[in-house]
Amino acid sequence: MSMTTLVDLRSDTVTRPTAAMRQAMLEAPLGDDVFGDDPSVNALQSQIAEMLGFEAALFVPTGTQSNFCAILAHCQRGDEYIVGQLAHCYRWEGGGAAVFGSVQPQPLEHQPDGSLALKDIEAAIKPDDAHFARTRLLALENTIGGQLLPFSYVEEATQLAQRKGLGRHLDGARLFNAAIAQAAQRDTEARAEARRIAQCFDSVSVCFSKGLGAPVGSALCGSRELIARAHRIRKMAGGGMRQAGMLAAAASHALQHHIDRLAQDHALARRLADGLAGIPGLQVETPKTNLLFVDLRGEAQARSAELLAHLKQNGVLATGLYRLRFATHLDVDAAGIDRAIGAIRSFFHA
Numbered sequence: 266m267s268m269t270t271l272v273d274l275r276s277d278t279v280t281r282p283t284a285a286m287r288q289a290m291l292e293a294p295l296g297d298d299v300f301g302d303d304p305s306v307n308a309l310q311s312q313i314a315e316m317l318g319f320e321a322a323l324f325v326p327t328g329t330q331s332n333f334c335a336i337l338a339h340c341q342r343g344d345e346y347i348v349g350q351l352a353h354c355y356r357w358e359g360g361g362a363a364v365f366g367s368v369q370p371q372p373l374e375h376q377p378d379g380s381l382a383l384k385d386i387e388a389a390i391k392p393d394d395a396h397f398a399r400t401r402l403l404a405l406e407n408t409i410g411g412q413l414l415p416f417s418y419v420e421e422a423t424q425l426a427q428r429k430g431l432g433r434h435l436d437g438a439r440l441f442n443a444a445i446a447q448a449a450q451r452d453t454e455a456r457a458e459a460r461r462i463a464q465c466f467d468s469v470s471v472c473f474s475k476g477l478g479a480p481v482g483s484a485l486c487g488s489r490e491l492i493a494r495a496h497r498i499r500k501m502a503g504g505g506m507r508q509a510g511m512l513a514a515a516a517s518h519a520l521q522h523h524i525d526r527l528a529q530d531h532a533l534a535r536r537l538a539d540g541l542a543g544i545p546g547l548q549v550e551t552p553k554t555n556l557l558f559v560d561l562r563g564e565a566q567a568r569s570a571e572l573l574a575h576l577k578q579n580g581v582l583a584t585g586l587y588r589l590r591f592a593t594h595l596d597v598d599a600a601g602i603d604r605a606i607g608a609i610r611s612f613f614h615a
């Protein structure tokens with residue numbers, strides 16, 4: 266990587282399509298997906314549904330729309346979904362399910378590992394009483410804040426939801442990062458772990474535009490019936506796309522070629538964490554996947570904006586204020602990470 270190339274660690278969404286991905290996009294057979302006859306969209310939907318063990322899938326422009334379609338496919342007006350305070354589909358989606366769907370969230374505090382305590386979930390489920398919204402859905406996120414939810418927890422929480430008659434939705438924007446981390450723990454294969462996690466849920470949303478490196482798109486997976494409802498909601502949300510096969514082809518390419526390489530992103534996040542260890546004023550977390558969080562403490566806090574500006578001057582981009590976030594991805598390599606380490610060390614004269 267040359268010194269003029271930006272090391273953009275703001276998000277794993279910043280990747281550009283690779284040459285091979287662009288070629289796949291150019292060669293994609295196309296139709297009109299609103300008529301249901303774009304072969305590349307249909308192929309992607311079959312591919313992801315089959316991979317995760319569902320009857321059907323729906324290609325959507327964004328993860329936000331995917332979660333929105335899922336929540337509205339599970340819930341009616343006056344229903345509610347149980348969700349984490351920090352979950353994307355509560356905190357980061359403009360309140361869409363409430364605004365457009367009249368579905369209220371019931372947010373819960375997270376445990377330090379990102380999970381929602383089973384007793385909190387159970388206590389949040391309302392009795393059938395006219396005072397209360399009808400509790401219909403549990404929505405989990407994995408990975409959450411870069412953390413892998415323990416698989417035993419995923420099983421217990423989703424079994425609890427099922428016993429209580431709730432639907433179960435997974436925001437798996439980074440499901441494949443979770444799968445890579447879980448496969449490393451269990452010494453198994455990432456695709457098998459992705460499916461194992463997904464099969465605990467009635468619906469799963471995955472992003473192609475994060476670590477998988479596609480320019481656009483997510484997929485919602487579920488039963489034929491649920492996906493038929495989601496399809497109607499996608500139309501209402503303006504998400505029916507025409508020759509979307511060019512985008513679907515990028516996603517298919519990513520599913521074929523970019524899953525196993527996520528392990529490299531995880532290794533680079535660890536490399537960055539190791540490189541920052543011991544700098545006074547920085548509390549460096551141990552990254553579980555591709556997101557590294559670094560808290561600024563004491564005097565370093567007051568210099569946060571100055572630090573980000575210094576990094577930018579050195580061609581390194583990150584986000585945050587007192588808690589910085591660094592995301593590794595397809596367009597970052599070890600040299601870039603070392604440049605980031607050098608820039609941060611030089612700032613602190615460490």
Ligand SMILES: *Cc1c(COP(=O)(O)O)cnc(C)c1O
Nearest residue numbers: 327328329330353354406436438
């Ligand atoms: C990025 C993300 C989404 C959706 O993002 P879009 O920008 O709408 O594609 C949803 N959930 C999680 C956890 C995410 O990280």
